[in-house]
Amino acid sequence: MLTADPTQPDLPAIPSKRYFTIGEVSSLCDVKAHVLRYWEQEFEQIKPVKRNNRRYYQQQDIVIIRQIKDLLHNQGYTINGARQWFSSEQGSDESARYRQVIRQTIIELEEILKTLKTGS
Structure with missing residues (x-):
């Protein structure tokens, strides 16, 4: 599980799974579903996979x-x-939009290492 974003500590951690529904993303980002759909139209960086008239977001979309x-x-x-x-x-x-995903991953790995060292 990715940790909570240090720049937005009020948001929950992003679980480590491949796809998220619009409802899950809405909860993880504290943004209503209709706002997410609007932002998809406004920002080309948000690219959910669409299958059977449903949206499936990935971790980079959430970031x-x-x-x-x-x-x-x-x-x-x-x-x-x-x-x-x-x-x-x-x-x-081109790779800059993934910097935050990489930062989140580093934080997660550091927490795993810390947990392994303490034996918890």
Whole structure:
């Protein structure tokens, strides 16, 4: 299980599974489902897999959604401003949008190592 995001400590940890329903993502990101559907239209970075008229999000989608939420709700960005932030910050470097996923993974591995060392 990935730990909670240090920049958004009020959000729960992201479980280590491959796909999440829109309801699960809504709970994990503290964002209503209709907002998630709207953000999908506004941000090309959110790319859920669609099967049988259902959305299935992956961990990187959740990380991006949390980043969008932080930009809009905590840092005061508009939708256009957040879109530009993604274009300038992450669009220039293809792998940049996965940096937060990597950070989350490192935190998780450090916690596992700590647990193994303490024997708990």
